[in-house]
Amino acid sequence: MKTSNSMERVLTTLSHQEPDRVPFFLLATLHGARELGVGIREYFSRAEQVVAGQLRLRARYRHDCLSGFFFGPLEIEAWGGEVLYYDDGPPNSGEPPLRELEQISSLKPPRIAEARCLHRSLEAIRLLKQQSGGEVPILGVAISPFSLPVMQLGFDRYFDLIHERPELFQRLMAINEEFCVEWANAQLDAGATAICYFDPVASPTILPPELYEATGFQVARRTLARIKGPTATHLASGRCLGIMELLARSGTVAIGVSAQENLAEVKAAAAGRVSLIGNLNGIEMRRWSEAEAREKVREAITRGGAGGGFILADNHGEIPWQVSDELLMTISDAVLTFGQYPLSPGVSE
Numbered sequence: 001m002k003t004s005n006s007m008e009r010v011l012t013t014l015s016h017q018e019p020d021r022v023p024f025f026l027l028a029t030l031h032g033a034r035e036l037g038v039g040i041r042e043y044f045s046r047a048e049q050v051v052a053g054q055l056r057l058r059a060r061y062r063h064d065c066l067s068g069f070f071f072g073p074l075e076i077e078a079w080g081g082e083v084l085y086y087d088d089g090p091p092n093s094g095e096p097p098l099r100e101l102e103q104i105s106s107l108k109p110p111r112i113a114e115a116r117c118l119h120r121s122l123e124a125i126r127l128l129k130q131q132s133g134g135e136v137p138i139l140g141v142a143i144s145p146f147s148l149p150v151m152q153l154g155f156d157r158y159f160d161l162i163h164e165r166p167e168l169f170q171r172l173m174a175i176n177e178e179f180c181v182e183w184a185n186a187q188l189d190a191g192a193t194a195i196c197y198f199d200p201v202a203s204p205t206i207l208p209p210e211l212y213e214a215t216g217f218q219v220a221r222r223t224l225a226r227i228k229g230p231t232a233t234h235l236a237s238g239r240c241l242g243i244m245e246l247l248a249r250s251g252t253v254a255i256g257v258s259a260q261e262n263l264a265e266v267k268a269a270a271a272g273r274v275s276l277i278g279n280l281n282g283i284e285m286r287r288w289s290e291a292e293a294r295e296k297v298r299e300a301i302t303r304g305g306a307g308g309g310f311i312l313a314d315n316h317g318e319i320p321w322q323v324s325d326e327l328l329m330t331i332s333d334a335v336l337t338f339g340q341y342p343l344s345p346g347v348s349e
Contacts (some may be wrong), residue, residue: 001143002228003137004154005135006023006063006064006065006136006137007134007135007136007137007193008244009021009023009064010013010023010064010065010137010311012308013047013275013308013309014165014230014253014254014275014308014309015308016272016275016307016308016309017307017308018306018307018308018342019308019341020339020340020341021335021340021341022301022310022311022312022335022339022341023060023064023310023311024062024063024064024311024312024313024335024339025139025277025311025312026057026058026061026063026064026248026313026319026328026331026332026346027065027067027313027314027317027318027319028061028319028323028328028348029067029069029070029071029090029245029318029319030043030089030090030318030319030321031053031057031319031321031325031328032050032052032053032054032056032057033049033053034325035052035053035057035060036049036052036323038055038057039087040085040086040087040088040089040090040321041085041091042118043286044071044171045120046071046120047120047121047123047124047127048127049167050068050070050120050124050128051128051131051169051186052107053129054066054067054124054128055126055131055218056103057081057128058136058327060325061328061329061331061332062200062332063332064136064137064311065136065137065138065139065305066128066132066136066137066138066139067119067138067139068075068122068124068125068128068138068139068140068190068192069121069140069141069188069196069318070120070121070124071083071090071096071137072090072091072093072141072143072151072198073091073092073093073144073151074091074117074118074121074160075118075142075151075183076093076097076148076152077115077117077153077154078110078115078117078118078158078179079097080097080110081093081095081096081097081151081152082094082095082097082296083317088264088321088322089320089321090318090321091210093151093273096151096152096153096157097152097316098153098157098256100207101157101160101161101165101168102152103172104161104168104170104171104172104175105168105171107171107172107175107185108175109175109176109178109179109182110179111180111182112182112183112186112342114180118186119302121140121187122186122190123186123190125138125140125187125189125190125191125192126191126223128191129190129191129192130191133299134335137193137194137295138191138192138193139192139193139194139195139196140184140188140190140192140195140196141187141188141195141198142180142183142195142196142198142227143180143198143199143318144180144197144198144199144201144216144218144219144220144223145177145179145180145223146176146199146201146215146216146219146220147174147199147201147202147216148175148176148179148180148196148264149161149172149176149202150200150201151182152172154239157302159290161253161274162211162215163283169215173219177219177222177223177226177318180223180308181223181226181227184197184227184229184231185226185227185229185233186230186302188227188228188229192229193229193230194229194230194231194232194253194338195227195229195230195231196231196232196234196317197220197223197224197227197232197234197252198231198234198236198317199220199234199235200234200236200237200251201216201232201236201237202216202217202220202233202235202238202243202247203235203239203240203243203258204238204241204242205237205238205239205258205260206238207244209242209243212243212246213243214245217243217246217250220233220250220251220252221249221250221251222254224250224251225251225278230253231251231252231253232253232254232256232258232277233247233250233252233254233255233257233273234254234255234256234277234317235255235256235258236316236317237258237259237260237282237315237316238258239258239260239261240256240257240258240261240266241261241265241266241269241338244266244269244270247274248270248274252274253274253275254275254276254277254311255270255273255274255275255276255279256276256277256279256313256315256317256327257276257277257279257304257315257317258278258279259278259279259280259281259284259315261279262303263276263279263300263303263304264303264304266279266304266305267304267309270309271309272309275308275309275310276304276309276310276311277310277311277313278300278304278312278313278314278315279300279304279313279314279315280296280297280300280312280313280314280331281296281314282315282316282318282319282320282323283316283320284316285314285323285327286322288319288327290326290327290330293331293334294330294331294333294334294338295329295330297312297335297338297339298334298338300312301335301338301339301343302343303319305339305343306343312335313322314340315340
């Protein structure tokens with residue numbers, strides 16, 4: 001199918017048709033700081049810098065999206081949590097703001113209008129929308145109500161909550177759902193094309209599928225139904241195959257695929273119901289040679305590309321700082337070589 005820009009290319013593949021080439025999302029969140037020659041903390045301090053970084057990265061690597069995402073703990077900062085900055089990696093959350101489970105009883109969600117830390121991301125999305133002319137998808141990100149408690153409470157207290165305090169668990173989910181829906185819709189109102197629903201705790205890598213079905217799946221169905229735009233569920237390197245049926249019924253349009261899974265098996269399980277995003281290994285990517293990078297791209301396109309429904313990306317949703325610019329260019333070149341439709345016999349085997 002003839003497509004002329006990134007928006008058309010992505011929409012075509014999400015409708016399970018073949019565009020001109022396999023769409024390519026380079027989720028190099030941190031590398032914009034390198035483009036501008038500033039530190040990571042300084043880079044994220046102003047929306048204009050993130051916008052400039054995103055535009056430069058897309059011009060250099062010719063990929064098919066722009067992102068208003070800053071870093072995960074930006075949300076927890078809105079809840080009164082701490083953000084820890086690093087010189088060579090993504091900011092991370094510090095001490096969880098909820099020290100005791102009983103705090104949930106009186107907890108209230110922050111309002112987006114009052115959470116000034118979130119306004120930088122909304123401003124970046126607005127500016128990206130203005131400068132992209134509608135020709136490039138703009139991604140927003142919202143951490144799922146089911147996964148946010150890892151930063152709100154810490155893993156240990158959160159699992160205690162799930163297993164031992166069901167009444168408080170349900171209250172926290174209701175509170176988090178209100179925040180997630182308001183935050184996702186604020187990004188869509190600012191100009192985001194779609195929302196990445198970031199839900200790593202849902203993965204069978206972390207949680208038994210039957211427990212997810214009784215908890216996080218119910219949360220996802222309620223939450224995604226209230227988000228006023230398309231969503232893609234990302235499990236942050238976690239496996240998805242064991243809950244494919246649930247994910248396909250949740251209301252999401254695409255799923256992030258782990259590098260630990262066979263992309264061809266996941267594609268068969270998705271069966272035209274949801275599209276796939278992935279599944280290059282960002283951690284191993286730091287050590288790939290140019291030949292390895294080309295082969296990994298060819299392999300992913302071979303396993304996922306036929307018939308559309310596939311966007312090539314890393315499997316975590318964030319390229320590590322240590323991945324070189326030269327390696328990213330090799331990946332970009334390989335997409336242009338192997339990703340043209342109709343796929344060549346050597347690629348679409």
